[in-house]
Amino acid sequence: MTLVTKPFGDIITFTRASGGGRFNSSGVYEWVGNNVPRFDHDPVTLQPLGLLIEEARTNLLLRSSEFNNAAWPKLAVALTPNTAVAPDGTLTAESMLEDSANNFHQAGQITSSPAGTYTMSVYAKYAGRRYVTLIPMNQGTAYTDSTNRSATFDLQTGTITQLFGSGTVATITGAGDGWYRLTCTVTTNSASTSGPSIRLSNSPTPNTGISYLGDGTSGIYIWAAQLNLGPTALPYQRNDGNLG
Numbered sequence: 001m002t003l004v005t006k007p008f009g010d011i012i013t014f015t016r017a018s019g020g021g022r023f024n025s026s027g028v029y030e031w032v033g034n035n036v037p038r039f040d041h042d043p044v045t046l047q048p049l050g051l052l053i054e055e056a057r058t059n060l061l062l063r064s065s066e067f068n069n070a071a072w073p074k075l076a077v078a079l080t081p082n083t084a085v086a087p088d089g090t091l092t093a094e095s096m097l098e099d100s101a102n103n104f105h106q107a108g109q110i111t112s113s114p115a116g117t118y119t120m121s122v123y124a125k126y127a128g129r130r131y132v133t134l135i136p137m138n139q140g141t142a143y144t145d146s147t148n149r150s151a152t153f154d155l156q157t158g159t160i161t162q163l164f165g166s167g168t169v170a171t172i173t174g175a176g177d178g179w180y181r182l183t184c185t186v187t188t189n190s191a192s193t194s195g196p197s198i199r200l201s202n203s204p205t206p207n208t209g210i211s212y213l214g215d216g217t218s219g220i221y222i223w224a225a226q227l228n229l230g231p232t233a234l235p236y237q238r239n240d241g242n243l244g
Contacts, residue, residue, distance in 0.1 A: 023087075057230055058229075058239075059226045059237045059238070060227040060228065060229070061109055061111070061196070061239055062109065062239060064224065064226060064236075064240075065223060065225070066081070067081075068080065072108065073107070073109070075105065075107075075108075076101045076104060076105045076214060077096050077098055077099065077105050077107055078095075078097050079107060080097070083095040084125065086224070087179050087223065094222055095219055095221055096127075096198070096220050097127070098218055100213070100214050103211060103214070104210055104211050105214055106197045107198050108195055108196055108197030108198065109195040109196060113188070113195075116188060116229055117229070117230060118185070118186060118188070119183055119185040119227070119232055120134050120135075120196045120226070120233075121236075123181050123223040124198075124223075125221040126156055126178060128218035128219055129155075129201075129202070130155055131155070131161065131201035132182065132200060133152045133198075133200075134151050134153075134182055134196070134198060135149070135184075135197040135199065136185070136186045137186060149165030149166075149168040149184075151164070151168060151170035152164070152204060155180060158172055158174060159172065161204035161205065162204060164205075167186065168184065168185070169184070170182070170183060171183045179223075185231055185233075198222065198225070200218075200220065
């Protein structure tokens with residue numbers, strides 16, 4: 001029997017009503033158009049991961065790659081666009097730098113979400129501040145217990161330093177050139193009107209290291225935030241929607 005190599009399109013009919021992202025064979029995140037199959041790769045090892053197939057979900061974060069936009073209320077931080085090369089190879093990542101206040105240092109959103117399981121994700125890179133905390137839904141009464149849930153990550157070692165709140169699940173995955181994709185999954189038992197936050201931290205623990213005296217210069221680079229319904233983070237789906 002003779003094996004014959006054929007193009008993917010000659011074997012399988014593939015359709016998708018929208019574009020989607022994947023890491024290509026060079027480890028660069030790229031967006032492909034409608035009806036184009038996404039063959040994903042590990043961004044660090046470049047090993048092929050096969051065809052990306054997932055159920056449709058929506059990114060609930062507005063202006064998901066424009067952290068300097070008014071859709072992202074800020075507290076004691078400055079967001080500056082186009083200051084670093086993002087995982088897709090473009091100069092579109094933003095710097096998130098703390099000011100010198102003794103305060104929380106964060107950017108977040110206000111979303112209205114029914115009860116369910118939600119996963120927040122963002123790409124982050126060290127820029128003087130080693131730790132970053134993700135809080136998918138910053139409202140204690142929305143959780144199955146009375147505590148807010150969060151995960152704190154170390155951007156120098158690529159590790160999770162602490163999970164806060166019962167049932168919280170998190171991952172950190174290398175994306176090349178010092179970038180990591182951070183994810184945090186929580187489950188709510190009631191509707192929430194308080195949205196997710198990205199917080200700088202000077203401590204590896206979220207409950208003691210969130211509010212602190214900033215130095216006015218330290219921070220992180222961030223890119224491509226997402227909040228989707230479900231227990232896992234899907235490949236990034238940009239949301240250009242704005243407030244109102």
